[in-house]
Amino acid sequence: xxxxxxxxxxxxxxxxxxxxxxxxxxxxxxxxxxxxxxxxxxxxxxxxxxxxxxxxxxxxxxxxxxxxxxxxxxxxxxxxxxxxxxxxxxxxxxxxxxxxxxxxxxxxxxxxxxxxxxxxxxxxxxxxxxxxxxxxxxxxxxxxxxxxxxxxxxxxxxxxxxxxxxxxxxxxxxxxxxxxxxxxxxxxxxxxxxxx
Amino acid sequence: xxxxxxxxxxxxxxxxxxxxxxxxxxxxxxxxxxxxxxxxxxxxxxxxxxxxxxxxxxxxxxxxxxxxxxxxxxxxxxxxxxxxxxxxxxxxxxxxxxxxxxxxxxxxxxxxxxxxxxxxxxxxxxxxxxxxxxxxxxxxxxxxxxxxxxxxxxxxxxxxxxxxxxxxxxxxxxxxxxxxxxxxxxxxxxxxxxxxxxxxxxxxxxxxxxxxxxxxxxxxxxxxxxxxxxxxxxxxxxxxxxxxxxxxxxxxxxxxxxxxxxxxxxxxxxxxxxxxxxxxxxxxxxxxxxxxxxxxxxxxxxxxxxxxxxxxxxxxxxxxxxxxxxxxxxxxxxxxxxxxxxxxxxxxxxxxxxxxxxxxxxxxxxxxxxxxxxxxxxxxxxxxxxxxxxxxxxxxxxxxxxxxxxxxxxxxxxxxxxxxxxxxxxxxxxxxxxxxxxxxxxxxxxxxxxxxxxxxxxxxxxxxxxxxxxxxxxxxxxxxxxxxxxxxxxxxxxxxxxxxxxxxxxxxxxxxxxxxxxxxxxxxxxxxxxxxxxxxxxxxxxxxxxxxxxxxxxxxxxxx
Ligand SMILES: Cc1ncc(C[n+]2csc(CCOP(=O)(O)OP(=O)(O)O)c2C)c(N)n1
Ligand SMILES: [Mg+2]
Numbered sequence: 001x002x003x004x005x006x007x008x009x010x011x012x013x014x015x016x017x018x019x020x021x022x023x024x025x026x027x028x029x030x031x032x033x034x035x036x037x038x039x040x041x042x043x044x045x046x047x048x049x050x051x052x053x054x055x056x057x058x059x060x061x062x063x064x065x066x067x068x069x070x071x072x073x074x075x076x077x078x079x080x081x082x083x084x085x086x087x088x089x090x091x092x093x094x095x096x097x098x099x100x101x102x103x104x105x106x107x108x109x110x111x112x113x114x115x116x117x118x119x120x121x122x123x124x125x126x127x128x129x130x131x132x133x134x135x136x137x138x139x140x141x142x143x144x145x146x147x148x149x150x151x152x153x154x155x156x157x158x159x160x161x162x163x164x165x166x167x168x169x170x171x172x173x174x175x176x177x178x179x180x181x182x183x184x185x186x187x188x189x190x191x192x193x194x195x196x
Numbered sequence: 197x198x199x200x201x202x203x204x205x206x207x208x209x210x211x212x213x214x215x216x217x218x219x220x221x222x223x224x225x226x227x228x229x230x231x232x233x234x235x236x237x238x239x240x241x242x243x244x245x246x247x248x249x250x251x252x253x254x255x256x257x258x259x260x261x262x263x264x265x266x267x268x269x270x271x272x273x274x275x276x277x278x279x280x281x282x283x284x285x286x287x288x289x290x291x292x293x294x295x296x297x298x299x300x301x302x303x304x305x306x307x308x309x310x311x312x313x314x315x316x317x318x319x320x321x322x323x324x325x326x327x328x329x330x331x332x333x334x335x336x337x338x339x340x341x342x343x344x345x346x347x348x349x350x351x352x353x354x355x356x357x358x359x360x361x362x363x364x365x366x367x368x369x370x371x372x373x374x375x376x377x378x379x380x381x382x383x384x385x386x387x388x389x390x391x392x393x394x395x396x397x398x399x400x401x402x403x404x405x406x407x408x409x410x411x412x413x414x415x416x417x418x419x420x421x422x423x424x425x426x427x428x429x430x431x432x433x434x435x436x437x438x439x440x441x442x443x444x445x446x447x448x449x450x451x452x453x454x455x456x457x458x459x460x461x462x463x464x465x466x467x468x469x470x471x472x473x474x475x476x477x478x479x480x481x482x483x484x485x486x487x488x489x490x491x492x493x494x495x496x497x498x499x500x501x502x503x504x505x506x507x508x509x510x511x512x513x514x515x516x517x518x519x520x521x522x523x524x525x526x527x528x529x530x531x532x533x534x535x536x537x538x539x540x541x542x543x544x545x546x547x548x549x550x551x552x553x554x555x556x557x558x559x560x561x562x563x564x565x566x567x568x569x570x571x572x573x574x575x576x577x578x579x580x581x582x583x584x585x586x587x588x589x590x591x592x593x594x595x596x597x598x599x600x601x602x603x604x605x606x607x608x609x610x611x612x613x614x615x616x617x618x619x620x621x622x623x624x625x626x627x628x629x630x631x632x633x634x635x636x637x638x639x640x641x642x643x644x645x646x647x648x649x650x651x652x653x654x655x656x657x658x659x660x661x662x663x664x665x666x667x668x669x670x671x672x673x674x675x676x677x678x679x680x681x682x683x684x685x686x687x688x689x690x691x692x693x694x695x696x697x698x699x700x701x702x703x704x705x706x707x708x709x710x711x712x713x714x715x716x717x718x719x720x721x722x723x724x725x726x727x728x729x730x731x732x733x734x735x736x737x738x739x740x741x742x743x744x745x746x747x748x749x750x751x752x753x754x755x756x
Contacts, residue, residue, distance in 0.1 A: 017379060020328070021316065028320050069503040075325045075345060078379040 008061040009038060011088065011160050012068055014053045015045060015079040022076045026053070029074065035059050035067050039092070039157030050078060054090075054159045083160060090160035093132045095120070096142060099149030100127040108148055115141045126151055198370040203332035203363040204233040207296065208240055210339035213371050216267050217241060218258065218623055220251035224271020225311060226298030229363035231269075243623065243652055246644040248275050250616040252282020253642070256291050257620025260603045261578060263416060265292045265346050266620060272298045273311030276357070277318065281610060283353045284322040288607025289437060290414060292351035294342050295323075301361040302330060316357050324352030330359070332367025337375070344375050348382045350501040351414055383500050385525060386517030394472070394496045394513045395529035401470035401494075403538045404430045405450070407482075410437035410606070411475015411499065411519045418442070418599040420523030421474065428533040431542050433461045435476045436591055440602040444575070444595045450542060451551070454482040456588040459549035459740045459753050464542055466748045468493045475499060475519050478508040479607070480744075488747035498522050549753060551740055552592055557733070560709055562586055562661045565730045566593035568712040569631060569659060572720065577629040578621050580604065582614035582638025584668040585738045586661035590633040612641030615658070619645060622654045629657070629720065636662040636689055646699045649725045657719045659728045660692055663736070671737045696727035705729045 016022050023042070030037055038056040045052040057067050068082035096117075100108045108127055112119060117131035129145075131138055135158070142153060201209065207230055211219070218241045223231045234242055245251035248270045255266030266286075270279050276297040286293045300309040316328045325345050329338050335358065342354040398404060412421050418441055425432050425442070431450040432442045436457075442449055451458035453465045465471060465482075471493050476482070478497075483489040486508055495511040497504070498519055505514040515522055554563040566589045569577070575597040581587040581604045596602055603621055605613040618632035639660050649656055661667075669684040696703030702722050706715045706729070719726040741752045 021320075024317070025320060032321055066503060066507060069505070073501070073503050075377060075380050 006060050007058055008064050010057050010064045010067060010082055010084040011090070011158065012055045012057060012071065013081045013083050013160060014055070014071055014077055015047070016051050016053060017076045017078060018044075018049050018051050019076050022051075025074050025076060026071065029070055030057070033066070033070055034063055041157035041159045054157065056158055081162075083162060087163045088160045089163055090134065090158050091132045092135055092138055092156055092158045093130070094138045094142070094153060094155045095128060095130055096145060096150065097121075097126055097128045097152040098145045099125060099151055101125050104148050108145070111141070111144055117141065197372070198368045200366060201369055202229075202233065203335050203358065203365050203367055204230045205236070206332060206335040206367060206369040207339060207358070207363070208233055208237040209369060209371070210336045211267065212237065212239060214340065214343045215264065218243060219267045219269055220245050220254040220258075220620070221269025222246075222248055222251060222271070222275060223269070224273075224275045224298060226272035226300055226360045227269060227275070227296075227358075227363070228271075228298070229360060230296070230298065230358075242269075243619075243648065245616070246647050247642065248278030249281050249612065250619070250642055250645040250648065252279045252293070252295065253285065253610075253613050253616035254620035254623070254645070254648075255293050255295075256282060256286045256613075257580060257603055257617030258624040259286070259291050259293055259620070260289075260617075261600065261621040262624035263600075264624070265294055265343055268293065268295045270295065270297050271311070272300055272315070272360075273313045275311075276315035277313055279355075280319060280322060281608075281612075283319055283355065285605050285608040285610040285613060286353040287322050287324065289410060289605065290351050291353065292346040293353040294339075294346050295353060295355045297355065297357045298363070299328065299357045299359040302359045305359065315355065319355050322353075323355050324350075326355040326357070328357045328359075329362055332362050332365035335362065335367060336369035336371065337373055340371075340373075341375050341377060344377070345380065349380075383502075383517050385521045386498070386515045388525070390513065390515045391522065391525045391529065394498070394515050395526055397470055397494055397496055397513055398428060398430075398472060398526075399531050399533075402535070403468045403541075404428070404470040404472060404535070405464050405468040406430050406432045407435065407453075407465065407471055407473040407476050408432055408438040408441045409435045409474060409476025412438055412441040413600055415475065415500075415519040416600070417474070417520045417523050420520060420527065422446075424523060424527050424530060427527065428530050429535045429539060430472070430533075431464060431539065433465055435479065435482060435606075436604065437606040438476060439591055439604075440596040440598065440600055443597050445597060448539075450546075452591065454479075455484070455742050455744065456592070456738055456740065457482075458551040458592065459751055460542070460545040460551060462740075462742065462748045462751060463545050463549065466490050466492075467541075470494050470496070472496045473498065473511075474523075477504045480508070483509060484742055485745055485747045488749070551753070554593075558709070559733050560707060560712070560731065561733045561736055562589040562663070562667075563593050564709050564712060565659060565661055565706075565732065566590050566633065568716055569633070570594045572713055572716040573629060573631065577601065577631045578603065578625060580614055580617040580621055580630070580632045582633075582635040583609045583611045584635045584637065584666065585663075585671065585736075586633055586635045586667070588738050589661070594633075611635065611638035614638050615642040616645045616648075618656045618658070619648055619652075619654060622656045623652070630655075631657045631659060634658055634660045635667065636660055636664065636686065636692075637666045639692075640689075643695070646696070646701060646725075646727075650699050650701060653724070655722075655724050657726045657728070659716075659730055661732050662689065662692065662729055663732050663734050664689055665734060667736070668738070670735055674737065675741075675743070692727055692729035696729075702726045703729065705731065707731045
């Protein structure tokens, strides 16, 4: 999706082997090829010995369209999907510690409520909220909380997966594909596999 | 059946099981346990290099010239870092290699121990894959994986780093254990729909050109390339690394395009209505300005590496697969054609833009040396080169007749490749004539390997195109830095004949055109290595030239 000034974002989901150095290989590749990681989330996957990573990558369209193909060259990367143009669901998570003395506390709680965020810690002068959702939703809440005094904001990268249904994914206005650009399809090699 | 062996023995047995018969290397503390068992494996010939860069380039030259995986050994720290230029050279040109390095003991890793270097970290971007093996039990499988990765798909160098105490640890080795690489797929045949689309473009084209890259050489698809070119009468342009994939005395042979390629080749590519690229990555030295590269043509790109598709040049018809398989799929779908008008036009381009005209001069010039070499050896020698003007004159003026007889560092442009790569080529081809065309600059970067030549009784012939200059630098400073010459002249070159003689190598000096052929014949007849010091014109620019990032419109054909 176009962010203006020729920069595009793509969402990539990769299944990687849990091997020492795998993150170094991936981050080295990103640095070398001029891909900027806007966010990265890593965790154990449903398959033993494998982790799943979700990247949001930023850069010129011609460049970021190659992220998936370049990642696929890494031996430790088992599967990679550029899911930018696909029907996906995604979430990000943020923990927001906001100043909330008695005078403003109820107003903060009301906002938290509207945004369906949970209060996970209550201090004398502050509250810590947990919110998950699309980036815009989180951005907006943070924006609204600014006037109360943000003490700390901790955000994760996005995690994303393909929808199991045909219902169109919600649109947070940030991650649609650039419809005018020809879609880059990762050519899938046929024939022999790596196991011999 | 699993065997219980020391790590060192596992490495040697696994290498033998991979068909390795020669290793180039230099020992050191961390790899001594491996050297300690070599006497148990006499079939594993070890060639002692004089510098690890030499070992790596020799393994590279061996690999390119034989198609087998080249193997290099080095110790930890400086031994391993000395390999790095050789790995980078092999990586850029997709050369199958396996390097095995010793590492400090497991408990010392990360402590800045004596001769510790993080070679897996350092070589990560310069290898296709690498390993740090922490258990002797894993060594056998790792060696087999490494060879599989090095030689299949888009081939390349793989490094295996082994801590000293893993070499001495006892472990289990099962030579039959299957390779388990879930993240590694080797493309074979291409998708039929991609091949159909490509065939259709070829059958419709009026002015097609085949661009044959290193992929044709690496996949040994010489016969298939010939079959396709002849069937549809398509002119064949090679890339610099595609040289010797197509015989240059064939009527369809149309030279190589790009920065220092033949003008007619660059023009043919520019005027084509279809470029059929087999295994070239549309390197910047060919395309120059990507936006102005052959704008009137459609493009088919056949490559084993999907990441190369649309990387530099957007193509209408990508075909991902092993080039040899793709030729097999494609040829039956391509209709016979004659392209009479287009071929006549190519002949006309060749006549109008001869490119290879050697300037009239009584002096000895680099071009004369290469031309004489080509004539005397009938275009049948294996040629290796360094990087610079001599490399381009070699590419331009040697008329290659034999498949896969050109070894040159194309992607990395590594000076110094000339001396050790010829060693590897000669070791791999003991009965063939190997000539290394050297720059006086590059030769001095790796000349210590002359000792390796002598020690192993290798009859390599070295022709130094001695211009007392970093000739290519002189040219660029003249063209692009207003003739502000800096650090391009050698005022203290050694006497290369005496130098050769110090190694007990036959040395011949040539200063005149008239003496060239006799000197080359004498070198060929000599039963052993020879260094021919060809004292050529000091400053002589290389043409044609398309300045970096420019297009064929800016082609400079001749000195003005
Ligand atoms: C290792 C390395 N260092 C520097 C360069 C940059 N470079 C390219 S060509 C060249 C000059 C080569 O001189 P020589 O080997 O004498 O060949 P000539 O151009 O004179 O034929 C240099 C320094 C290089 N390609 N490789
Ligand atoms: Mg020189």
